[in-house]
Amino acid sequence: MKKIFVIIFGLLACLSCQRNNSETQADEKDSLQTSNYTSYAKGFRVEQREGWRLLEICDPQTESDTSPFQFALLEEGATAVDIPAGMTKIHVPIKSAICTTTLQLSGFLKLQSLDAVSGVMSAKRLFSKELKQRMEDGRIVKIGKEGNFDVELIMVNQPSVIFVSLSKRGGFDALAELGIPLVPYMGYQETSPLAQAEWMKFVGLLLGKEHEADSLFSLIEHNYLEAHSLVTSTNAQQLPSVLYGKLHGDNWYAMGGESFISQICRDAGARYFMTDDERSGGVNLDFENVYAQANDVDYWIVQSKGHSAITYESLSTEDERYMDFRPWKKHHIITCDMGNTPFNELSPMEPDTILLDFIHAFHPNILKGYQPKYYKVL
Secondary structure, eight states, rough: HHHHHHHHHHHHHHTTTTTOOOOHHHHHHHHTTTSSSSSSSEEEEEEEEEEEEEEEEEOOOOOOOSSSSEEEETTTOOOOOOOOOOEEEESSSOOOSEEEEGGHHHHHHHOOGGEEEEEEETTTOOHHHHHHHHHHTTEEOOOOTTTOOOOOOOOOOOHHHHHHESSSSSOOOHHTTTTTOOOOOOOOOOSSHHHHHTHHHHHHHHHHHHHHHHHHHHHHHHHHHHHTTTTTOOOGGGEEEEEEOOHHHTTEEEEEEHHHOOOOOOOOTOOTTTTTOOOOEEEEHHHHHHHHHHHTSSSSEEESSSSSOOOOOHHHHHOGGGGSHHHHHHHHHEEEETTTTTTHHGGGOOOOHHHHHHHHHHHHTTTTTTOOEEEEEE
């Protein structure tokens, strides 16, 4: 998978002509180290230049990345000086954007800027009634799937930018030939919950809504840190232990010990079952290994991706071995009904809400009367 990622990263860079020569990049990267545009996010940086701004985007999990994607952001009427040859220019505020993943919509939703979304790849996992209505009346179009994009429809749509995900396996070569800036959206690679949310500043930067994005993020940050303070005095010896995921085929799919979900569990005063694991993405585990280390945990988090709600009965029907886990016996299973909540569209921008959901589940005496939004004890 890592090799595939590298290949795609290189392909997009080559086709989009978005990298500058290495010597210039090194100088600019050094100057960007002092940028304070973000406090948590590591995947993008912004630096003021004469009449324009340099936007750099890189993989936030690869600190050694010395060749990030570079864009020159130009405001109308500004006189730009010394933009390196070959650097892709984006005129801001952008008029419209195409999003190729559901998570890329989150910033537009939080900033109430759906007018700037002109296309998506799929409506399969959308919950927002407004998004669905816009697709029904044609204000937002479906551009097709990876490897089979409707190029003619995209050209008619004339977006200012197309957000792409480097975790996708192909199809972007056809888009690169259209001359429309392909902008990698790397928010999903951030492992800190607040870092993911800070990508609303990235969207606000392109939309010309920097003040709104900064104010909204400051509120989310305040709420998150305030919620975290509710459990900071919890005795480490009494932290509830938490299992995540379930079987998919022959393997148990979970998230690594440095993942978004693991971090929120820790901030909610709980001990994630893979706390010593250093991976940040999804991992496949043997059932026997999971059972050996986590059958006696206090809580178990299970996410449903469809519109069928998870129940204790449905889990036991799926695999009767689930009934051997302590959370099944104690009715301490926490579910996220992804099909009947706006989780897919909004979760990256609402870590404060998710944290409160977890605190309510793990420490019910702390938030009495709280009504969870995404994660609820089944």
